[in-house]
Amino acid sequence: MIKAVFLQITLFFLTLSLGISQDISFDSLNQYYQNELKNAHERNFKQTDLFKKVEKTPLSQISKFSQFQESLKLMALVESQEENELGIQLISTIIPLAKSKDQFQAFLYYKLAQFYQKVSKPVESLEYYLKATTFLSKLKANSLLAHAYLRISIINLSGWNNEISIEFANKGLQTLKTIEKFTRTDSLSLLGLHEVKGIAYRRTHRFDESLSSINKAIEISTALQDSVRLALNNGNKATIFYKKGDYDLAIPLLEKDFETSIEAGVYNSGMNALIYLSWIYSEMGNREAVVSTFEKMQAIEKKYSITDPKSKAEYLKVGATVAEIKGDTAKSNQYLREYILEDKIRDSINMSNDIASLHERHLMEQEISKLELLQNANQLQASHLKLRTALLIIIALTLLVVLWYVFTLRSKNKKIDKLNEMLEAKVSERTARLMEINKELDTYLYRASHDIRRPIRTLLGLNNIAQINSDPEQMKQLFSKVQSTAMSMDKMLFKLQMAYELNSSHATEKVEIEDLIKECLDDMSLEIKEHNATVTVNIHEQATTLDGNTALLRIALDNIIENALLYQRDEDSEIEIFTDIGNYFFYIHVKDNGFGIPQKYFGDLFKPYFKISNKTQGSGLGLFLAHKAISFLAGEISVSSTVNEGSQITLKIPINPK
Template sequence: MLRLFFVLALFYVQALPVFGQANPVDSLSKALEDTRNKRERVDILNELSFRTNNTEPAKSLDYATRAYQEAYEIKYSRGIQAALSLQGYYYYQKGEHTQALEYLRRSSAVTPADYEFQAYNLIITGNVFRATATYDSARQCYQRSISLLNGKNAPRYLAIGYKNLGKLCVLEWKLSEAREALQRALQVYESMNNRYGIADTWFALSDVSKNEAKFAEAREYVNKGCQYATELNNDYLKIYCLSNEADVHYKLGDYTRALKIFFEALELLKARDLPMMEADLYSSVGDAYEALGQNDMALKYFLEALKITERTGMRHETGKLYSNMAWIYKNQMNFRLAHDYIRRSLELRKAIGDAHGISNCYNVLGVIYMQEKKYKESTVALEQALEIRKRIGHREGVSASLFNIAIVYEEQKQYQKALAVQTEALTLDEAIGNKFSLGISYNGMGNLLIKLRNFPAAAQSLKQAGKLALETGSRTLLMNNNFYWSQYFEATKDPARALQYYKKFASLNDSIYNDMSAQKLAELQALYQIEKKDQEIKSLNLQRQRHENEIELQRSQLNQQSIIIISAICGIVTLSLLAIVVYRYNRRLTKAHREITEQKEEIQSQSEELIEANQTIAEINRKLEEKIETRTVELSQAYKELDTFFYRSSHDFRRPLTTFLGLSEVAKITVKDSNALELFDKVKETATNLDKMLVKLQSISDVGSQQLVYKEVMIKEIFDTVCDGFRSELQRKNIRVSSEIRLTDKFISYPAMIRIIIENLVENAIHFSGTDSPFIKLRASQTRDYITIDLQDNGQGIAKEYQDQVFDMYYRANERSKGNGLGLYIVKKAVEKLDGSISLSSIPLIGSTFTIMLPMAYEARKFKV
């Protein structure tokens, strides 16, 4: 018995820091049933608690609670201390830090104290302080645990102490100290051949390398850790493997790949109740969505993470999320909320002494000021960020701040100052060697040199950026490079090549958008299936709980019956009466045991059905993902073929129509017969109408493909040009035209698309003009980051019952209309393509007003964080 106790105790001490390794839970449960030694029972219950603390947290807490109760009854101090530590660890993992500290305090107060458990309690206490960003207290706990263990034979706990001290230094951006502490932990783990500890330390070292911008080294550490995670088949390590692998992809600009891997990690995490890890993954998913320009999805995941971090008191992560949300609101031009959240983040990060976080806040604040055109305030904030980043050795951050300062100078047209700062940032990026970040800098340098009219140097920079885009495989980098090439050729008066590169830019933009759409669809499908599965599991758990309650009630009744029978036996003298009572009791007990056995079998059957249902759901998910991918590819190919056919057919049909129109004009000169001339007029009229229809069909193709130039839109000039095109019809119907443009900022969009919208609305107003002083009036005004365009006429108007249908293809509300029913359909399609909205207000015989709202677009993702 004594030997078994020491074996279990040693096994427990060595295994306690390990998270979820393969474990003999069934063997321990059997040992618990067999042993009658009370101390052995406590040790086994504590070991069961440890073995289930991450797979079945509720069961783990139950084991630890039972261990504490039984240890307290026999005054077994070591068992009490272990049980309290395990309960503290449970509450730490749940993010309930106040309760965790209380249990750890009680464990440390147990006498006589075990130095190993004292050290372990100090480490977990340090982890609680680290999670709540109380860094000084966390450091004291780790240093005290290391001091307590030095010179003693407790290598595993010593390694844990150094490892967690290293993780704290990573948060504080004390990278040299972090690397030293983690290397010490790694040496201890390697001397013990503790593969779990080695893998966990490699993942922590990868964070150091990523902060130092040594991404090749970081990837090497991650690959080593992932190899051990696979060999050990440990879910916790697998989650760390996936999240670190995705983070490396994110740092190198492969956002789509990073997002996919983050979701794999989240899927693996759903089976576990680990809120702190869940918050970290939600935040990372939000970062990837923001980098892809999906601000709505990014904000969704940031808010989900924020719910957890604010509830659990994770101040470091909360400060980071506030800053991320400020960046999203800045992207959406909502400067009020952007300032509010960056203020919250800065206050919190100053309170916890997070130098890296403070520099991030100043950088974001500088970009917000820049977009508000407050250039002086922007420069001050960015220089504050630059000073802190230089001090803590954040080289990538220094490059980003320099890059943003250069943009501030560029916005003020101080191009030579911008060039000097941009050159400094580029030199630093070359020294760091991050090809993705270097590609961004070369693109920015090329854009700046175009504005300086230094075309040879601009071309060289853009070539370097394009080369790096291909080397990194970053579609985002390549897309921006194509856009800047189109700007280059437009500036060098080569419109054909400018259009060629713009088409490449638009194609990559559509490709990234389609990938994101497929990712969203797959995510929604997965969430639906998981929710459905969770509902089924919840229902089965309720049934199982009901059965367990019924069984417990029966057991309670049986216990009461036993007490009654024992009391009756004491009062009964005759042996015959005692035999009868015992016989009846046994019958009842057998019946109850049979009922309990049947209920257990029923629960087992339901569990097997649940497992089978989960497998079916997984197979359905896999097939759905394959179908979605196949259909997306087929749909994309069909769209391209249809667009090509549409474009070529419209051009081919227009050639003979042009010939007909030319012949009709020739006939007016050569033919004298009045009947023949009348027929030629009819031919000309028909050909003209058909040509207009083909032009509209071609407009639909142009709207769908969006192969257009993106620049400042001159609303008045477009309106005047359109009216000139309809000059003869306007004069024939005596229609007055006027315009009123009130814009404070430049309207940046697709001029050709805006012309299509205005042209079709003007044509519609002419066709349905009134007879009493007819007019067409265009008004344009700006409200914050949107432009409102109103086109008003006093024509025939549209009845209310037809107003919802006028934007449908081929719909004509007026049977006398000679139009083809495509004009308003094209208008709505173009408006939606520009992320705008259109509405109609019309009264029959009074007139109509079409109101269009479009974003005052700006150049997307121009800054570095």
């Protein structure tokens, strides 16, 4: 017994000590990796030895930096040998083992995104850059976070998701504003973000914003003394002028871009400059310049093969144009066939869809992560309390008390788990309910503002007429219209009041149906008189009372009776209200001899603000409110109708509500 007790105590303290990990910042972690990468380059490790080392190195759960060091050394060796596929496999293996530290997760996701970038898998790279930003943001590693946003915006730009690209570029710029001391790396991130915005704005034909972003990029390139990036941005600026039709401004910038790019060995950029020059000369009708420009392109292509698929396709397209200028139809057709094979537009569209889908999934994962953090807060607090209390009990009490306390804690944890489950269910239910109420409230406020303003404008108009009119007979008519307008406004406000009352609590009570119907008819007395309606009430001798809620039933009947009065086709309307009862349900029927409802509208009758015709006087809320009120009683509303003969609406309410 004593040995077992001491064994449990030893395991407890061992677990506690393993849980305490070395405190290390993300920047120091990154610095350690860079040092290991430098050492790996200097050692010139052989590839065969590398594969053996990766295969033989045992990996286990990682909770401390000392445990993570071996993994970092392996990753540095893999990266130094540019074994990118192996790097992807290695990091994918390490990630599940290092979930205890945000710093480790951030670093691993960031490196995995880079490896996918190197093997030209932009969608996978984007996925892990997005995951890395979640942790980098939490750790406030803003320099690397800004660079991650830059990579995300570039991938979206390559997939032609221009708006998403602008969104993340702006996030990157906002992140850079929080950095007090800028490094050259931060300046390069700033340069790249402005370049991305410039290109994305140009694609969406927002040329002023595009020009502003590119001009900022030119300023940064000049400050960094980066002649190549300066030439490239002047080329981007020239492209904007080309799109705007300002050819005279575009040509010298493109020529300078070409010269600088070729001198720096950036041949794809030089080729792109010539491609745009050829299109400008073609649109200007300068055929000789088109031919001479293409000859320069051929010289570059022979010496340095074009690697960018888009540039290659545009090169072939220009070749077809030049061949056509020279009258060589066969050569032109050959270029066009090669252009079609090289064109990657469909792949670009597919990547665009994948990237946009990934972006939406990332947003959803962020929201789920926030909810999980809220739900786990109580569990974390309970865990911390258990550790602190256990330490005090171990010091203060005997070994027997310690064992008893462990047993007690286990039972308490089970209760806490049950309480948490109940709390989660209640939170989910209330959240869904609040979202539904907020949505309805938005709709009510929007429509109510329009509906209430209409009678107010009518009253203001009548007031203006009254001020210039002194005829007693006409004034009498004006006051009559004022009264009817005010009553219309009162009805609208009453509908909104009903909507508010529906969201209150509704206790079950005994309801006298005859008294309820009398109150409803009293409510409608003016409308009944106005429509010269005859209302007949027949209460079944066994259907006089039911278990329900007076307020809800009154809302339902008020709106149904009002509906029956509004949609009458004769001056003398007839309405019959009668009750019935079955084994499980209580029925209240309201029958009229009005216009009737075409069957094609049955599916929309209970939607808010639905009206069969805009010429009717109703607000479109009546049947919606009635349906909602009855749904609170777990009941149903059914409609039967014949056009030009009338309608019957039936309230079906459970006899024994739960």
